[in-house]
Amino acid sequence: MALPHSADLRLLVFDLDGTLIDSRQDLCNSVNATLDHLGKPHLPDAVIASYIGDGASMLVRRALGDPEGDIHDEEYLQNALTFFLDYYRIHKLDFTYAYDGVLQSLEAIRAAQPHLKMAVLTNKPVNPSRDICRALGLEPFFFQNYGGNSFHSKKPDPHGLQTLMQEASASPGQTVMIGDSIVDILTAQNAGAWSLGCTFGLSSVTLAMDVPSLTCDSPQDWATLFA
Known part of the structure; x- marks a missing residue:
């Protein structure tokens, strides 16, 4: 075609x-910084990269193991997303x-x-x-x-x-x-x-x-x- x-x-x-x-490295670093903030273990960069493409909210949800929206603690999710966006805003051009x-x-x-x-x-x-x-x-x-x-x-x-x-x-x-x-x-x-x-x-x-x-x-x- x-x-x-x-x-x-x-x-x-x-x-x-x-x-x-x-932008892979900066996105991966920002996700792992968010997981640090939440007291969760880091994910491999290759795994995080596979989560990219559907926006920041879905990227964070996938990193938390919640792509289907099963987590109903909206305050927890919003805290994670806010931290991710704030961190990425500062670091978006570190390696991109x-x-x-x-x-x-x-x-x-x-x-x-x-x-x-x-x-x-x-x-x-x-x-x-x-x-x-x-x-x-x-x-x-x-x-x-x-x-x-x-x-x-x-x-x-x-x-x-x-x-x-x-x-x-x-x-x-x-x-x-x-x-x-x-x-x-x-x-x-x-x-x-x-x-x-x-x-x-x-x-x-x-x-x-x-x-x-x-x-x-x-x-x-x-x-x-x-x-």
Whole structure:
């Protein structure tokens, strides 16, 4: 399966963690700091990384062994989430970096296709997302950056992607959702848009759960596809 020719596209929407940036270490460190705070043992980084993709609240719940919401002590859960967010807010750029080729590909796309709008749609809270994009030099490429708390729902609910399509005057057939996880692929499908699965990301193993329109092995491939 192939994507439409770049001249027929109007909107590229990028996931953040595992797509534009490698934030694994800072997220893992923040989760383990939260477990320390709660008097719980650390989890291996590989385990925590497998929990990333559905937003901060679900990341914390999974780290506590509660992905189905069986813990009903809301004060306990809120304390854990608040500590995690406060810690991550301070440490979000300790080790996080943009993947090799991201900036170069975004520059090439913007130069070759100035009509093609680009945006970020992540399940990470919006303020850390915008702060990271600003710090890593990504912000100028995106006309919008929405996070997991920007709307009433998170990906794979299509509301955020549909909002971006409306703002960019783009139809589903003119839109590509780019991400490293099944969450991004389902978001695209739920909105009727195209999807590009990034096999180099943090949650790329989940791409096998559904079929994206196309896959890519590095950010450099974006320039080939869209510039």
